[in-house]
Amino acid sequence: xxxNITIITLLVLALLIGINVFNKKExxxxxxxxxxxxxxxxxxSPVDHAKLPVLDRPFDSPQDVTEACMSCHxxxxxxxxxxxxxxxxxxxxIRGRGIxxxxxxxxxxxxxxxxxxxxxxxxxxxxxxxMSSEFDFENARNVDCMVCHDNSDEYLKGSAMAGYxxxxxxxxxxxQSVGLPKKINCGSxxxxxxxxxxxxxxDLEDALASCERTVDVHMAATGINMECVACHTAENHNMKGxxxxxxxxxxxxxxxxQCHTEEPHFNAVLNAHFDKVACQTCHIPIYAxxxxxxxxxxxxxxxxxxxGKPFHEEDEFGNHTYLSIKGKFTWGKNVKPDYVWFNGTxxxxxxxxxxxxxxxxxxxxxxxxxxxxxxxxPVKIHRGDQLIDKQxxxxxxxxxxxxxxxxxxxxxxxxxxxxSIAGMERVGLPYSGAYEFVETEMYWPVNxxxxxxxxxxxxxxxxxxxxGRLAALAGFYLPGRDRSSVLDVLGTLLLFGSLMGVAAHAxxxxxxxxxxxxx
Amino acid sequence: xxxxxxxxxxxSSYHFFGFxxxxxxxxxxxxxxxxxxxxxxxxxxxxxxxxHYIPTLxxxxxxxxxxxxxxxxxxxxxxxxxxxxxxxxxxxxxxLGFKLFLIPITVLSGVYYLFYKNLDGSLFPFxxxxxxxxxxxxxxxxxFFLLSFLVVHVYxxxxxxxxxxxxxxxxxxxxxxxxxx
Numbered sequence: 001x002x003x004n005i006t007i008i009t010l011l012v013l014a015l016l017i018g019i020n021v022f023n024k025k026e027x028x029x030x031x032x033x034x035x036x037x038x039x040x041x042x043x044x045s046p047v048d049h050a051k052l053p054v055l056d057r058p059f060d061s062p063q064d065v066t067e068a069c070m071s072c073h074x075x076x077x078x079x080x081x082x083x084x085x086x087x088x089x090x091x092x093x094i095r096g097r098g099i100x101x102x103x104x105x106x107x108x109x110x111x112x113x114x115x116x117x118x119x120x121x122x123x124x125x126x127x128x129x130x131m132s133s134e135f136d137f138e139n140a141r142n143v144d145c146m147v148c149h150d151n152s153d154e155y156l157k158g159s160a161m162a163g164y165x166x167x168x169x170x171x172x173x174x175x176q177s178v179g180l181p182k183k184i185n186c187g188s189x190x191x192x193x194x195x196x197x198x199x200x201x202x203d204l205e206d207a208l209a210s211c212e213r214t215v216d217v218h219m220a221a222t223g224i225n226m227e228c229v230a231c232h233t234a235e236n237h238n239m240k241g242x243x244x245x246x247x248x249x250x251x252x253x254x255x256x257x258q259c260h261t262e263e264p265h266f267n268a269v270l271n272a273h274f275d276k277v278a279c280q281t282c283h284i285p286i287y288a289x290x291x292x293x294x295x296x297x298x299x300x301x302x303x304x305x306x307x308g309k310p311f312h313e314e315d316e317f318g319n320h321t322y323l324s325i326k327g328k329f330t331w332g333k334n335v336k337p338d339y340v341w342f343n344g345t346x347x348x349x350x351x352x353x354x355x356x357x358x359x360x361x362x363x364x365x366x367x368x369x370x371x372x373x374x375x376x377x378p379v380k381i382h383r384g385d386q387l388i389d390k391q392x393x394x395x396x397x398x399x400x401x402x403x404x405x406x407x408x409x410x411x412x413x414x415x416x417x418x419x420s421i422a423g424m425e426r427v428g429l430p431y432s433g434a435y436e437f438v439e440t441e442m443y444w445p446v447n448x449x450x451x452x453x454x455x456x457x458x459x460x461x462x463x464x465x466x467x468g469r470l471a472a473l474a475g476f477y478l479p480g481r482d483r484s485s486v487l488d489v490l491g492t493l494l495l496f497g498s499l500m501g502v503a504a505h506a507x508x509x510x511x512x513x514x515x516x517x518x519x
Numbered sequence: 520x521x522x523x524x525x526x527x528x529x530x531s532s533y534h535f536f537g538f539x540x541x542x543x544x545x546x547x548x549x550x551x552x553x554x555x556x557x558x559x560x561x562x563x564x565x566x567x568x569x570x571h572y573i574p575t576l577x578x579x580x581x582x583x584x585x586x587x588x589x590x591x592x593x594x595x596x597x598x599x600x601x602x603x604x605x606x607x608x609x610x611x612x613x614x615l616g617f618k619l620f621l622i623p624i625t626v627l628s629g630v631y632y633l634f635y636k637n638l639d640g641s642l643f644p645f646x647x648x649x650x651x652x653x654x655x656x657x658x659x660x661x662x663f664f665l666l667s668f669l670v671v672h673v674y675x676x677x678x679x680x681x682x683x684x685x686x687x688x689x690x691x692x693x694x695x696x697x698x699x700x
Contacts, residue, residue: 463531492663494663495666
């Protein structure tokens with residue numbers, strides 16, 4: 001009887017363990033299925049712009065197109081005139097600075113450094129026409145509606161044309177095609193920042209316009225094929241979401257939980273990670289999955305010549321590794337992100353800030369373990385060196401672009417001193433006449449290229465002894481990563497001490513027992 | 520033992536189940552153990568069994584001496600079990616330490632570990648301020664002591680009349696009191 005009970009108990013136990021070990025059933029995720037159904041219905045425009053008489057005519061200038069738009073959309077330009085896309089800056093409260101203007105006008109970066117004095121070239125990515133140092137930010141005629149709303153895939157801004165469209169563009173055809181922005185509209189600027197595809201972000205590039213689910217589950221052409229504006233909604237042209245390469249505040253962010261809620265997993269332990277770990281950390285295990293992204297840029301190497309002429313070098317993927325006008329680069333593909341604490345606020349190196357520590361932090365992502373609002377996020381860190389005023393100890397805004405030589409532009413004349421004089425005069429800061437190069441770092445939060453869930457990080461990618469993804473993040477206890485080595489040594493000694501003690505005791509007993517037997 | 524095995528996997532001492540499974544099993548086993556402890560506490564008090572654990576110094580020395588000396592020479596157990604006292608003085612002290620310190624430290628730190636993510640900082644500011652690190656270390660320490668306890672405890676079962684007699688008692692719960700002696 002007793003035996004039977006034991007056998008039955010053991011069998012039941014084995015069965016339970018067996019079910020647990022071999023049961024690989026996927027739970028059906030109703031929430032996710034509902035989202036898929038919701039986003040598979042693409043919005044249909046109630047208006048066919050090709051049928052509107054006001055657009056059925058030749059346009060002499062792109063400004064005429066804008067006026068035609070405003071003849072029906074009579075108030076939309078006011079929304080644009082208030083937007084960061086137009087103004088290239090936002091008024092923000094920045095801790096330590098107070099109310100400050102932050103954006104492309106005042107922030108420097110460690111790619112092409114800054115837009116000031118280079119508007120002619122940089123404004124290829126401004127949603128306006130004819131940007132210059134005297135640009136009128138109140139004149140709605142210069143708003144470029146087409147760059148975002150063109151659905152003909154034919155609109156193209158000209159190179160170094162201050163934001164004007166390329167001369168080949170058929171304005172009538174573009175005007176008649178307009179609709180909601182598609183990936184390629186947003187991407188025409190956001191994919192190519194820094195002078196080429198995927199140079200800046202690392203997680204935004206033209207492969208996303210038509211990619212597999214393994215590259216990005218949301219934007220995949222073979223998947224749910226979402227547009228940028230599905231998440232980055234733009235009520236009254238006020239875009240949801242921003243990037244902390246130029247932005248500073250923690251409002252109107254675009255988040256995963258706006259669709260996926262704060263408890264997206266079936267596993268409560270995974271959900272408990274939500275307050276300290278951003279979704280992106282596990283779900284974007286690598287970025288730059290298709291094309292390389294620039295990981296470093298050393299301006300100090302610029303200016304070398306071959307046979308008196310500027311030259312370039314390439315790596316096996318065709319990425320420039322050296323350009324006489326820009327310096328030396330390194331690139332990364334399938335890059336594992338770095339990880340930092342981030343609470344949604346950032347500070348930036350603003351023109352005129354004194355350099356107090358090296359490498360200069362072009363932007364600072366605020367946050368720490370102790371801060372209850374902070375989470376671990378993945379970032380791309382872009383490193384480089386660039387010009388600093390030797391005496392005044394602030395970074396230099398050089399003049400890089402000009403149409404011809406003899407205009408102080410480095411890309412034509414290869415003279416740092418001249419380009420520094422011209423650039424600093426333009427931004428209104430004194431220049432001592434002496435420059436050197438200083439190391440810089442810039443932090444780019446990685447938010448796109450979300451992988452399918454099978455490819456997301458696993459527990460042991462972080463919860464491991466030394467080689468984990470979070471090995472560099474100190475100041476908190478991470479189970480599986482951290483331990484007290486003293487405690488572990490003492491504990492092991494105690495355990496093995498007990499084992500040895502017991503073994504010794506047992507041996508002695510056996511020895512004495514034998515002795516007694518013999519006697 | 521299962522808790523220790525999964526626990527030290529979570530501690531990254533080795534890899535067997537994989538971290539995620541180890542955490543899951545550890546949590547399930549923890550709930551089971553807490554259930555068992557609740558029953559055990561209830562049983563100790565309702566049956567009056569707790570009286571066996573009133574510590575005494577009486578005969579402590581002779582018990583120690585037995586394990587250090589007498590046992591080798593084939594000496595007799597200095598302690599005679601009976602209904603009122605089933606544990607020898609050394610056992611009492613060890614088990615009392617086990618039940619009053621080791622188990623509470625390990626289990627309570629474990630409970631904190633289980634629930635600290637759900638703690639409301641405004642309701643339990645002190646608890647939240649402790650942070651996970653000291654708790655984790657306490658839990659690890661408890662684990663080492665428990666394992667050592669286990670080793671010695673299991674070994675001590677062989678020091679009965681015959682090597683297997685105490686083990687039988689542990690499993691069936693019954694023990695033949697040594698009447699004939």
